[in-house]
Amino acid sequence: MEEQYRMLLDRLRTACAKREYCEQDIRRKLSGVPEDVAAEILSSLKADRYIDDSRYAAAYARDKSALSGWGRLKIRYMLASRGIGKECIETALKEIDGGKSLGKLSAAVDAKARALKDDPHRKLKLLRFAIGRGYEYDEVKDIVDSAIRKTEK
Secondary structure: OOHHHHHHHHHOOOOEEEEEOOOHHHHHHHHOOOHHHHHHHHHHHHHHOOHHHHHHHHHHHHHHHOOOOOOHHHHEEEEHOOOHHHHHHHHHHOOHHHHHHHHHHHHHHHHHHHHHHOOOOOOHHHHHHHHHOOOOOOHHHHHHHHHHHHOOO
């Protein structure tokens, strides 16, 4: 491998040591690099466990659920769009604390309900907002109803 590609490999190792990347992220970073060299760099990163899609999926699911308040549907969709396999996604989704993400969603819906207090289409907008966060209707209908009751007091 040429010197410039060794330097690229070292930079990618440093980047991967700082945060999780999936294989697709690294492939994107390697655009413009000859395919055989890119494949060699990718296999080296995988062999040294700098990139691991299952580890990435677990970290992504935990962070998006706990910090952003995303639901399982949105997390599943986003991981699939990054080229993560179905098995990795399902394993990662099992590790999510559903109560914590629903608590975040409830707080966000309450705030949105207060902002939409006089809107005649409030319930529809709140449902759309909550479902857009990646939750199913059955999960959000009680949260939305509760938020509306709180604003009517």
